[in-house]
Amino acid sequence: MANQDNAKKLAGEASLRHIENGMTIGLGSGSTVYWMMRRLGQYVQEGLDVKGIASSRQTENWAKEFGVPLTNFHETQHIDITIDGADEVDEAWNLIKGGGGALVREKVIADAADKFVIIIDESKLVSHLGDFRLPVEILPFGWEVTAERIAGLGGVSALRQGAEGAFVSDNGNYIVDCDFGAINDPKLLHQHLKQLTGVVETGLFVSMADDVIAGYADEAKSLKE
Numbered sequence: 582m583a584n585q586d587n588a589k590k591l592a593g594e595a596s597l598r599h600i601e602n603g604m605t606i607g608l609g610s611g612s613t614v615y616w617m618m619r620r621l622g623q624y625v626q627e628g629l630d631v632k633g634i635a636s637s638r639q640t641e642n643w644a645k646e647f648g649v650p651l652t653n654f655h656e657t658q659h660i661d662i663t664i665d666g667a668d669e670v671d672e673a674w675n676l677i678k679g680g681g682g683a684l685v686r687e688k689v690i691a692d693a694a695d696k697f698v699i700i701i702d703e704s705k706l707v708s709h710l711g712d713f714r715l716p717v718e719i720l721p722f723g724w725e726v727t728a729e730r731i732a733g734l735g736g737v738s739a740l741r742q743g744a745e746g747a748f749v750s751d752n753g754n755y756i757v758d759c760d761f762g763a764i765n766d767p768k769l770l771h772q773h774l775k776q777l778t779g780v781v782e783t784g785l786f787v788s789m790a791d792d793v794i795a796g797y798a799d800e801a802k803s804l805k806e
């Protein structure tokens with residue numbers, strides 16, 4: 582296994598030390614979450630009693646594959662813990678997320694949770710957000726206008742492409758990947774973007790993470806310790 586994959590696996594598995602019997606878990610998206618879910622499925626087979634709320638169709642499929650029982654917001658509005666990956670994590674634990682296109686549901690399950698734990702490989706740790714293009718989910722209707730407004734805030738954006746034309750999120754929306762250069766004030770940028778008509782959500786997760794577990798070549802460490 583490549584070093585980066587192993588680091589993701591170590592971080593994903595280490596996050597399960599936060600899990601207790603009876604919990605409802607927000608299940609994020611992405612390749613680091615995959616490893617967490619694989620091990621979680623093993624614990625469930627061994628008798629752990631938990632339920633998950635999935636943030637994407639891909640995660641839902643993994644839950645079925647690994648035998649992790651799912652619930653939804655109709656059944657419960659309380660999430661004990663959400664575990665998710667990230668594309669960048671700065672020194673204050675502000676995040677860029679949405680590389681996999683699931684940022685809206687990821688933010689909903691992060692917001693609904695008592696605790697939000699991030700799992701990454703060490704390459705995601707940065708001093709400033711912004712090398713990774715900021716994903717912003719926007720309505721397809723008039724997306725060109727919204728992209729112009731985003732450009733007005735200083736962000737050069739590109740419409741994300743999928744296998745057959747524009748990428749469409751699980752919510753039926755488009756995503757633009759935006760270059761704002763180094764993001765000095767993530768909270769302010771998020772607020773400005775959210776005020777634009779047509780913007781559904783941004784991939785900036787500001788002051789939301791309670792713990793970050795970083796995977797290295799042969800260990801995973803909580804940045805809290």
Ligand SMILES: O=C(CO)[C@H](O)[C@H](O)COP(=O)(O)O
Pocket residue numbers: 609610611612613614665666667668677678679680681682683684687
């Ligand atoms: O935000 C996400 C998906 O929308 C992912 O958490 C993020 O892209 C990290 O993915 P990976 O664990 O595959 O590196």
